[in-house]
Amino acid sequence: MHLRKTYKIGLLFAVAIVLLQIGCSKFDKTFQTENSAILSGGQQTVFDAGSGAFGHPFPVMPENLQDVHEVGDAQFEATFVSAPAPLNPGRGPLFNNVSCSACHISDGRGKVPGIGDTSVSTLFRVSIPGTDAHGGPNPVPGFGDQIQNRSIFNTQKEADVAVSYLDQRFSFDDGTFYYLRIPTYSIINTYTAFPGNAMVSPRVAAPVFGLGLLEAISDEDILSKADEQDTNGDGISGRANFVWNYVTNSTTLGRFGWKANQPSILQQVAGALNGDMGITSSIFPKENSVGQPQFDHRNDDPELSDSLLHAIAFYIKTLAVPARRNVDDPVVKQGEILFLQAGCNTCHTPDQRTKVDVSFPAISNQLIHPYTDLLLHDMGNGLADNRADFLANGREWRTAPLWGIGLTQKVNG
Template sequence: MQRDDLTPADRARVADVTAPAADFSKAEPFELMQAGATTIKKLINADIFSHPSANLTFEGRQNFLIGNGLFRKDWVSAPSSTQASDGLGPLFNARSCQACHVKDGRGTIPGFEVSERPDSVALLMRLAVPPVPGAVATVPQTPGSDKTVDRSQAVDVGDPVYGVQLQNFAVAGMPGEGSLDIQYTEVPVALAGGESATLMAPRYRIADLGYGPMHPDVQISPRLAPPMIGLGLLEAIHENDILANAARVHADGVSGKPNWVHDGATGKRVLGRFNWKAAQPTVAQQSAVAFSNDMGLSTPMFPSHYGDCTPAQKQCFEMPHGAQPRLGDEEVPGRLMDFVATYSSNLAVPERRDIDDARVLAGKQVFYAANCIACHTPKYVTRRDAERPEHRFQLIWPYTDLLVHDMGDGLADGVSDGEANGREWRTPPLWGIGLTKTVNPQATWLHDGRARTLLEAILWHGGEAQASRDRVVAMSPAERADLIRFLESL
């Protein structure tokens, strides 16, 4: 399975520089610049995830700054005197992109009291009704569409009343769809060396339903807004390198699979790379889906002005939209989407820290020894023919295979997304993970934010990652501390 963008000489060079580490006595060449020439060298502070790629051109930086303004601005409902900023809703989760991606990092969930109703907008609830063989009832096929599909087909579909995502807010004159209750149960875990940890197991319930009951078989899946850095570089990884990860034989029964999804721009079946289940193929489509589902804003890719409204919510379709005839048929026209995609593709990854530190190197060795790299593939060389010049032929260290894996019962949500089933999740990139709390002190980890620490996130691993998780449990306290020290250096 060879790359079509490389000469034979290039292939040999790429194979050499992307080979797994074998010497843990020192840092590897170029490891400091974990995002290649796009890596930024900046003062470490709360804005460290908000800088443009270091190698952007002057014009690229201008477009990045315009995209930054669009990413941060608050949208309002239509009609409004603030033209080109209206069209929010009718149903929505947030008024801006930045409201969920705090300083371009992870979103925030509330604290972990026994029972608490969150007011955070960053924790979204996906809704899905599983297929029922022989069923004749139909449910909406796409957000804001009156088209329906038979429930006997072998895919999950949205709730007939509430669609594919719960929107807890609505424009004036309409009720929101509901609110979220979370209850946590403490789960103690004994660790080798006399240590212990306590996991917080969440239980979710949707309350205050605004449009009547949900389907009795509906499954709900919380999804926390992930960090935004390095997305364009992930898109620039050659497809064959990702498929090679899927074909590779790993220890412990690890066997990731690609999630093949629909590309809204080309209509083709393509490799998914983005969101928690790799259900979106491009940064542009991921952005368009967020505008549609999270804010109810139309784009060229998803032109409905009514977002995730369903036929059961008739009032939704009676509300005015914010498209301006002088700008186009959509509330977020194509040119604005291009600026947002440029911004989202070029939020830079910071350089590594303490790569020669003895404890960091020891932690890297135990990371390898625990077989964490079976999913968290350390490095790639991006395509020579990547769409954006700044992303071409860069040695990068994202620590992900961009595949989905069975993560066990503890993390299962029962919701399919593309070809990823209810137990499968995409391996999240690890670059920047050590700066998570610097950017957002309230940030937590995993798809629903249940892990308060990196160690808790590891201890939630099950399924294909169970053996690696158990090795971490069996480590000495010093080895576990070194492992966390390595992760904090990323």
């Protein structure tokens, strides 16, 4: 009898310890102070360091909005097919891929094509000298502003892109050698003549998590960090890109894309559907093949309803950010010191705060740590694509966010 009582007491004690540990674990994750560097996405931070780290919805969001997120998720994963079809019709006649998730793998980045690979999750922007009616890149006659290397049955694709690399040797100040791969891209197998003065620039699909929080940073905060003439003398001259907004029919601040050439998640989504898959919408109601022999002349535009378009945009808008890890590791702390000493933080701004938004409290007034200023910076000749995009010249690129970058290998390989 005494032994049974002792066993019960021991069991209760063990259960109490487990519950205490669970409670402490939950406290560590949920009740961090607002200023904690761990909370990369503020309230919308998730604690997953596995292969699904980029694919979580906002943890703090009403249930009805979670439902909208799920609808958008399903559409993001959906495979589009050529019309007519009962489900997900409208792909083509020209396209690069069949779904959003085929490029943005596990909501992360795409893959750079190797020698002889087809560009499955990398596309190629093209243009000729000059600008279009809105100050953007000037489309290539017969090809538009993007090479579509795939087409539906009985239709000619525009072209293929051949990729080659040159390994070039460089050295550090201490004499240690290292090699960098310099890519060369060639437009081949064109259905018609490709102009010799056309400019070509690759675009690897970028991660899509955390974009809703970046969109919630006010224009004023972004512009306050611009210093085009380097008036403070720190050697950094970030500047904003101003681009055409097809939703408002006006020029607005650009913040998404490799050259900050997209003003909003909604336009980014609509543009990708149209350019990458040939799916028309109310924002881009014309096929990407208009004016070319591949145009199908079908009277089915727009092919994607506004409700589904907005659901996809909302899905991306409400993807959470994985927490920063190992903040107390001495090596990590030393790296942070070097990061600051080298001035990396002058472009990769660690802290941002989202604007107050009573219409969507989930993203309102959040202290976040994206490590970007969302501005354009001159990256020199070595990284130049020599192709302008609105105000961004051929040497300028938008500062890429660094949050979650340590999980890229695990998520995307």
